[in-house]
Amino acid sequence: MDLNKYETAIFANGCFWCSEAIFQKINGVKEVKPGYIGGKTENPTYEDVCTGLTDHAEGIEIIFDNKLLSYQELLEVFFATHDPTTLNRQGNDVGTQYRSEIFYMTKDQKEQAELFVKTLNQENIFEKRVVTKVTEASTFYFAENYHQNYFNNNPEKSYCAMVISPKVKKFEKFFQEYVTK
Secondary structure, three states: OOHHHOEEEEEEEOOHHHHHHHHOOEOOEEEEEEEEEOOOOOOOOHHHHHOOOOOOEEEEEEEEOOOOOOHHHHHHHHHHOOOOOOOOEEOOEEOHHHOEEEEEOOHHHHHHHHHHHHHHHHOOOOOOOOOOEEEEOOOOEEOOHHHOOHHHHOOOOHHHHHHHHHHHHHHHHHOOOOEOO
């Protein structure tokens, strides 16, 4: 894959297993990799990040073809598939590593993300204030191999069946036009 033909987006919105499974389904997304971003520790491990002491968030790096999918459309999916109104929490996952944050790669991404958050708050879309931060991307550290493609590799695991699968099905139902056939 010629990565020079594509753009990169980085989002943190809770469990990276869930996020990866959803964004892999989108037409125009070429690759999704879970990892860690926004912290102070170099080369953190999953165990390090889980302590909450590294300041990293579980995130996903998305490589996408902007001829098939816009950054704006990625933002729509990002905000629709997690709760951006809870600080440092997604469902039962609690801690700074589960925060809602957009890590922009370009000035254009920054402006689009900030406008999106502003609009959501002005229009009171979530009935609570969106707490998603918009931050310049720092080093993205890829998660360990066993985290890569986790949902597809582990469909029998209880977390996959009980948490991730319903989220993916809900995404597929409400975003049919984005789903890869």
